Amino acid sequence: GSQHKVDANVLLLGAENVGKSALTVRFLTRRFIGEYSDIESIYSHIDKIDGREISFNIWDSLYPQDSVTTETISEKQLEWADGVILVYSICDRHSFEVVRQQVHLIRNMIRNAGRKLSATAPIVVVGNKRDLQHRRSVSSEEGRLLALSEDCGFFEISAAETYHGVLLVFHGLIELIKESRALRKDAA
Ligand code: GDP
Numbered sequence: 001g002s003q004h005k006v007d008a009n010v011l012l013l014g015a016e017n018v019g020k021s022a023l024t025v026r027f028l029t030r031r032f033i034g035e036y037s038d039i040e041s042i043y044s045h046i047d048k049i050d051g052r053e054i055s056f057n058i059w060d061s062l063y064p065q066d067s068v069t070t071e072t073i074s075e076k077q078l079e080w081a082d083g084v085i086l087v088y089s090i091c092d093r094h095s096f097e098v099v100r101q102q103v104h105l106i107r108n109m110i111r112n113a114g115r116k117l118s119a120t121a122p123i124v125v126v127g128n129k130r131d132l133q134h135r136r137s138v139s140s141e142e143g144r145l146l147a148l149s150e151d152c153g154f155f156e157i158s159a160a161e162t163y164h165g166v167l168l169v170f171h172g173l174i175e176l177i178k179e180s181r182a183l184r185k186d187a188a
């Protein structure tokens with residue numbers, strides 16, 4: 001019924017230093033602590049949306065140091081994920097290009113894996129550090145256009161400034177995950 005608990009495995013991807021850990025910690029604790037250790041970890045968190053319990057598992061990933069020679073996303077990560085949050089920093093042009101590459105990589109991996117990766121893996125693109133307007137090097141329009149052309153959700157937020165934006169990101173992804181599950185059920 002409608003009170004049934006929802007489980008969602010959420011994978012955070014993106015270049016280093018864009019705020020993946022800040023987003024994760026904000027969502028888990030509502031706080032911004034400013035410094036985050038570089039550990040790869042999966043966190044569990046229960047949240048309520050419209051009275052319905054959502055059980056999150058959040059994989060805060062590390063961008064590989066040798067990203068030039070290795071793929072930046074593993075098949076294991078994609079097999080695990082029900083949805084993906086791709087983070088860039090609005091003041092780091094390179095991190096935006098990483099997001100563009102990673103969207104394409106995810107789409108290709110799913111296409112090439114055939115049945116092994118049956119998931120459609122909904123994606124939300126997030127431009128973080130919106131508080132640093134004076135250092136902006138990626139416009140909102142560019143971010144939105146990329147998300148639109150790749151059929152992803154889009155948010156610009158500041159994990160440093162507010163909890164609210166971070167909440168919208170996770171809730172937005174849950175909506176997309178629910179939609180994709182409903183579609184799959186219909187197709188089955
Ligand atoms: P990760 O490598 O992607 O996990 O990035 P972190 O979460 O470790 O954040 C990298 C740096 O950016 C840290 O110094 C954070 O305090 C800072 N940071 C994260 N989010 C924001 C934000 O929204 N605004 C600003 N100004 N700094 C941020």
Ligand code: MG
Pocket residue numbers: 020021022036037038039060061
């Ligand atoms: Mg981190």
